[in-house]
Amino acid sequence: MIDLGPLTRHLPEFVPGSVWLVGAGPGDPGLLTARAIHALATADVLVYDALVGPDIVALVRPDAEREFAGKRGGKPSAKQRDITERLIELARQGKRVLRLKGGDPFVFGRGGEEALALHQAGVPFHVVPGITAGLGGLAAAGIPATTRDTNQAIVLMTGHYAVEGPEATDWAAFVRTGAPLVLYMAMSNLPAIVAAFTAAGLPPDTPMGFVTRATTPDQKVLVTTLAGAIEDTALAGIEAPTITVVGSIVPLRAALGYGDGRP
Known part of the structure; x- marks a missing residue:
């Protein structure tokens, strides 16, 4: 020890x-x-x-x-x-x-x-x-949770609960905040979540990031858009456990040089 x-x-x-x-x-x-x-x-x-x-x-x-x-x-x-x-x-x-x-x-x-x-x-x-993986995973992927130029808040939320019915998450309310959204346990509900975000008015080119097995040797990072999320995650083999991030902080990964010879 x-x-x-x-x-x-x-x-x-x-x-x-x-x-x-x-x-x-x-x-x-x-x-x-x-x-x-x-x-x-x-x-x-x-x-x-x-x-x-x-x-x-x-x-x-x-x-x-x-x-x-x-x-x-x-x-x-x-x-x-x-x-x-x-x-x-x-x-x-x-x-x-x-x-x-x-x-x-x-x-x-x-x-x-x-x-x-x-x-x-x-x-x-x-x-x-x-x-928590929702913050540590972002840092490991080169995605700052906040910067003065992008956001004044960030929302940690779960994608595990219902997306329809009386217990459904009010996705539109979260979208209206304008803050980046960090979702835990979203992969099993991803198609429904993407549909809910689209119905709530998020543009198709909204940046999305996926960090799988964060901070471990098996870490994998995918950057895509709302429109491409379902197809791209399937092609890349993105599975749980994965942190999903939506919004203005996602492009910072490329700006910091991650993905260009960096993990």
Whole structure:
């Protein structure tokens, strides 16, 4: 394990009988926080998600238990209620429970739901932020989330929910903000999302970017337009996990020289 040396005095004690909800970042182990590494070195049991790569899982204390609790859209996966109940059960056994999630636990990671359930059950918990893929992935792809010349805001949103019916996202409302839109979990709904953006008035030449497996050796970046998004992603083999970005910040990738001899 990594020796955190002088940082130790800044790291809280991982108390037995508690749960730490920890963000593992967008994928590169080098982007883990010192507090996340401290948790990996201390935990008695690791409960981790599908987006946590094997190189990060390998950093856990060698004698710690490991339990996979990944949730992937469209595939058999653990039920959220079962995961939460397991966290409570393990903590009540007096174990130091590390709940490790890709990105940040409170950004589309269900960490808020788990924290609420832990609090209601009287289980002590601690939240360790991580670099969310919606921002870290953009940076790794050479797409600044903000610049003074392009945007004063950015919207992080999910593409996972319904695009039609009473629970549908009000796509037009987000388009009207004029801010770049960063979508998590959009690939399975991409045709419907493109149609919704088009119906909301986004021009066909609106820039779109796709960052797959951000910050990992398998990272792939595609820059296209709203009109070309469906065909181009299919041709390029863009699949989940992918961050999708729409708007004025996408062309900055080319302006910074990415894609021209750079990843």
